[in-house]
Each structure stands twice: as C-alpha cells, then as structure tokens.
Amino acid sequence: MGELVYGGIDGSVTTFAVVSAAAGAGLSTAVVLILGLANLIADGFAMSVGAYLSKQTERDNYRKHREIEAWEVDHLPEKEREEIREIYARKGFEGDLLDRVVDTITADKERWIDVMMKEELEMVEDTRSPLASAAATFASFVVVGTVPLLAFVVHAFWNPSGLHLAAPLTLFWIAAAMTSVGFVVIGWMKSRVTNVTPWRGMLETLVLGSAAATLSFVAGFLLEKWLGAL
Structure with missing residues (x-):
C-alpha cells in the first residue's frame, strides 16, 4: 500500500504544480494539457524506475x-x-x-x-517484487495524477474545436477544488500507512500540496512577466 500512497501523492502534487505554473503563466488549455500529460508519463515512469531500483537495492x-x-x-x-x-x-x-x-x-x-x-543486523527481507512495486507506483501516479487534469480533459472533449477560446484560469480553479479533494483522500490513506491520525495525514498532504501549487503558480506568473518582456 505504501507504493500506492506515495505514488499517488507525488502524482497529484507534481501534476497540479505543472498545471498551476501553466495557469500562472496564462498558457492556453491545450498547453496545460500537453504539459500535464507529459508530466504524467515522464515523471510517473521516472518514479517507478526509482521504486524498482530502491527495492532491488x-x-x-x-x-x-x-x-x-x-x-x-x-x-x-x-x-x-x-x-x-x-x-x-x-x-x-x-x-x-x-x-x-x-x-x-x-x-x-x-x-x-x-x-x-x-x-x-536488524534486517528483515522484503519479499515484495521490485517489478510489482514499480508497477504499483506508476499506476498510482498516473491515476491520482490525472485528477488535476480532469477539468481540462473534459473541456477538451466537450469543446475540441474551441480549445483556443477556453478560460484556463477558470478551469484551473475547478482543478484546484478537485485536487484538494484528492489531497484529502490520499492524505487519509497516508495516515493508514504511517499510523498517524487521519486529520494530521489529510492536513499535511493538503497544506504541502497547496504550498507546492502556490509556488508554481507564482513562479509561472513571474517568469511569464519577465520572459515575456524580453
């Protein structure tokens, strides 16, 4: 269950951070989708490789x-x-x-x-397969990491010809609300793994995920202002 929880946390936090940076920079809905989906595939695979190598080591x-x-x-x-x-x-x-x-x-x-x-030596053998650990990490990363993109995906399918007319900031706030719910759920699951109180697990995940998103949004906004003036 640990791989599922931490894969889910990383997937939701990093993907929402990418979405936040793109929204802060005022990028189009199409660009948000491209960056978000690319992050799901690349970062999810990278994390699964890390999980595999860690277990194998x-x-x-x-x-x-x-x-x-x-x-x-x-x-x-x-x-x-x-x-x-x-x-x-x-x-x-x-x-x-x-x-x-x-x-x-x-x-x-x-x-x-x-x-x-x-x-x-205080060493106990972990009988879990490194491949199974990697697969669980990747699957959790992708599934939970999709939550911040759902609003953009739904909009794209409902209005594929009008992506250039979309309101990314409006979709961003919808994504923020959905992701916050995801943070709470994954935080509750984390509390089951780490044996802390559910409220602590949920609050930690929500606060840290929101902090990462805020930093990304501000960074995207400032970088767009700076680079856009060059």
Whole structure:
C-alpha cells in the first residue's frame, strides 16, 4: 500500500504544480494539457524506475549480508554462537533457559542465520517484487495524477474545436477544488500507512500540496512577466 500512497501523492502534487505554473503563466488549455500529460508519463515512469531500483537495492543488500552471515556460521560457529548467547542474555534470558534457547536456535542453520539477520543486523527481507512495486507506483501516479487534469480533459472533449477560446484560469480553479479533494483522500490513506491520525495525514498532504501549487503558480506568473518582456 505504501507504493500506492506515495505514488499517488507525488502524482497529484507534481501534476497540479505543472498545471498551476501553466495557469500562472496564462498558457492556453491545450498547453496545460500537453504539459500535464507529459508530466504524467515522464515523471510517473521516472518514479517507478526509482521504486524498482530502491527495492532491488534493498533485496541485493539483504542477500549480500545474509551470505556473509552464512559464511560466518560455517567458518566461525563458536563466535556466532556466542553472539546468539549475548543477544538473548540482553533480553533477560539466563542459566539453563538461555542454554536451551541458544541450542535450539543454532541447531538449524537457516534459523540461526535468520536470527542473526534480524537481531544483530536488524534486517528483515522484503519479499515484495521490485517489478510489482514499480508497477504499483506508476499506476498510482498516473491515476491520482490525472485528477488535476480532469477539468481540462473534459473541456477538451466537450469543446475540441474551441480549445483556443477556453478560460484556463477558470478551469484551473475547478482543478484546484478537485485536487484538494484528492489531497484529502490520499492524505487519509497516508495516515493508514504511517499510523498517524487521519486529520494530521489529510492536513499535511493538503497544506504541502497547496504550498507546492502556490509556488508554481507564482513562479509561472513571474517568469511569464519577465520572459515575456524580453
């Protein structure tokens, strides 16, 4: 669910930022659509690549350290056994009970390595597929990132021959209202993943998304004034 949430947040925030910059610069509805859709495809793909590489790197790192632990269990068993004893002694085990715990864990090589990975290195294997993570990120980015563009898309289909007569600023405020609802929904989902209160998750996403959009709108407005005068 994490990939879905963060992909959705990035998709809605970045796409609405692009729409805001275009609206601030007074660009036409057609240009807003071109920039927004291009952002959906390019940035969505880039984020999915990042998600894939991140998961693959975590998996490779886990496997590398597991191989090291396996080698140490094979070649330095007494040292590794003593480390198991120290780990469980710190947990409060002692005497015969500690001996039995150590004997039980070290009686099975895979279990022994599992314990060392978790207790000593604090590493837990992520069994999720990097490809699945990338696909979920891309899908969420595109689906949620489409919300800021819906008003422009609907207008284009209803009035395809009159795109040049559209009122981008009016469509922008409609998109802003729709995106705000999207921010609230995705913020609620984020609260489920991060275990914070729903109000905090919704407010954080709404405020930060609105801040990004405001900065983009102002930047687009100022750049148009500056570059338009050249």
